[in-house]
Amino acid sequence: MSFAKIDLFQPTEEHKLLREMLVQFVKDKVEPQAAEFDKKEEFNLKLFKSLGDLGLLGLSVSEEFGGSNMDALSAVIVHEELSYSDPGFCLAYLAHSMLCVHNIYMNASHEQKKKYLPKLCSGEWVGAMAMSEPHVGTDILGLKTKAEKKEDHYLINGRKMWITNGAIDEKGTLADVVLLYSQTESKNNKVQLSTFILDNKCKGLSVGQKIQDKMGMRASNTAELVLDKCIAPLNTLVGDEGSSIIHMMRNLELERLTLAAMSLGIAKRCLDIMNRYAQEREAFGKSISSFGQIQKYIADSFAEYWACRTYVYNVARQLDFNKQGQRLHSDGVKLVASTMAKKVADRAIQVLGGYGYVAEYNVERLYRDAKLLEIGGGTIEAHQKNITKDLSRNL
Numbered sequence: 001m002s003f004a005k006i007d008l009f010q011p012t013e014e015h016k017l018l019r020e021m022l023v024q025f026v027k028d029k030v031e032p033q034a035a036e037f038d039k040k041e042e043f044n045l046k047l048f049k050s051l052g053d054l055g056l057l058g059l060s061v062s063e064e065f066g067g068s069n070m071d072a073l074s075a076v077i078v079h080e081e082l083s084y085s086d087p088g089f090c091l092a093y094l095a096h097s098m099l100c101v102h103n104i105y106m107n108a109s110h111e112q113k114k115k116y117l118p119k120l121c122s123g124e125w126v127g128a129m130a131m132s133e134p135h136v137g138t139d140i141l142g143l144k145t146k147a148e149k150k151e152d153h154y155l156i157n158g159r160k161m162w163i164t165n166g167a168i169d170e171k172g173t174l175a176d177v178v179l180l181y182s183q184t185e186s187k188n189n190k191v192q193l194s195t196f197i198l199d200n201k202c203k204g205l206s207v208g209q210k211i212q213d214k215m216g217m218r219a220s221n222t223a224e225l226v227l228d229k230c231i232a233p234l235n236t237l238v239g240d241e242g243s244s245i246i247h248m249m250r251n252l253e254l255e256r257l258t259l260a261a262m263s264l265g266i267a268k269r270c271l272d273i274m275n276r277y278a279q280e281r282e283a284f285g286k287s288i289s290s291f292g293q294i295q296k297y298i299a300d301s302f303a304e305y306w307a308c309r310t311y312v313y314n315v316a317r318q319l320d321f322n323k324q325g326q327r328l329h330s331d332g333v334k335l336v337a338s339t340m341a342k343k344v345a346d347r348a349i350q351v352l353g354g355y356g357y358v359a360e361y362n363v364e365r366l367y368r369d370a371k372l373l374e375i376g377g378g379t380i381e382a383h384q385k386n387i388t389k390d391l392s393r394n395l
């Protein structure tokens with residue numbers, strides 16, 4: 001029996017259909033372009049827009065705003081299947097649909113949702129989320145971008161770094177919509193964070209540089225954004241001034257879960273490749289799959305993959321968009337799945353020997369992509385810190 005056929009998760013009819021559709025889409029449209037866009041270090045905007053026709057760009061958004069009203073488990077299925085073929089492309093999808101669109105859907109006013117969501121869900125607009133800065137990543141509450149309230153607008157100054165979809169093409173064109181975190185006036189000496197929805201017509205918002213020569217995730221664009229006396233009308237503020245720490249923390253939970261799902265897709269692909277290769281390759285007159293050390297690479301990868309998959313699906317089932325609060329386990333799944341994916345990709349390279357080290361078999365690309373998952377959406381050290389802190393509260 002192929003282990004690909006095992007499904008421990010009793011999927012609903014809707015989840016089954018979603019996976020079937022994705023498997024076909026990935027085979028027909030994603031796989032054929034993955035190696036090329038990695039090599040060119042380009043984002044496939046046309047392919048991205050076609051996800052809108054499949055209803056995937058507004059996956060968690062209600063139909064009223066042009067979305068598909070699906071759950072966290074569906075989000076896991078989509079990220080897992082896209083990453084089986086092209087994690088770089090999937091990262092651009094995640095930045096748009098989970099970090100920008102879902103965040104707007106959960107926190108923005110009805111008017112803002114009406115203005116932005118239909119075009120983001122259809123693929124007419126591409127969205128990004130700008131939190132990190134050149135000098136601040138893990139220590140995110142120390143971000144320096146500042147919005148000063150004037151009579152009829154906020155004046156925002158600062159720089160944002162590493163923004164996926166910040167630029168959407170090779171020319172460095174700014175994303176259509178940027179969900180931005182900024183400081184606003186501090187109260188009681190406490191940093192106040194606020195969220196703004198900026199569009200690409202906002203005066204003073206521009207792409208500083210498109211970041212080139214990334215190790216992996218090369219099929220997604222990454223950019224520095226500059227806010228130079230950026231004028232944000234008052235109605236771009238999301239929720240109340242100073243209310244954003246909770247937006248950010250809740251959204252990070254979903255980000256971590258879906259990054260963990262991406263890890264599953266990478267690991268599954270690497271397992272399939274190393275398993276098949278080990279059966280076919282011979283050395284010393286025998287299949288290399290008969291050697292104990294090769295068996296250890298494959299069997300350990302198989303068991304670790306399934307252990308992670310079980311954990312990820314269990315957390316996804318319990319993540320309710322309306323009452324999130326899964327920080328402990330969203331850190332947990334991302335910590336364990338990202339390190340697992342990198343390890344499995346590394347073993348796949350080893351099983352393939354010299355062939356693993358070149359592009360033809362894809363495992364070297366998947367290894368490069370997997371490394372980002374230990375950094376983006378929180379480093380593994382940040383997850384270790386958060387988990388230990390959360391556990392100590394329960395003593």
Ligand SMILES: Cc1cc2nc3c(=O)[nH]c(=O)nc-3n(C[C@H](O)[C@H](O)[C@H](O)COP(=O)(O)OP(=O)(O)OC[C@H]3O[C@@H](n4cnc5c(N)ncnc54)[C@H](O)[C@@H]3O)c2cc1C
Pocket residue numbers: 095129130131132134135136137138139161162163164165214217222372375376377378379380381382385
């Ligand atoms: C390809 C890519 C795409 C990205 N996309 C986005 C995006 O769309 N939007 C966005 O806002 N950001 C994005 N990021 C930024 C990403 O979230 C940050 O890189 C990440 O949070 C780490 O921050 P940093 O790079 O500033 O590292 P730092 O925070 O400077 O960390 C450097 C090292 O110090 C360690 N460290 C820091 N603090 C502690 C501590 N307290 N205890 C132990 N170790 C610690 C870290 O774990 C790490 O090993 C992206 C990054 C990349 C590379």
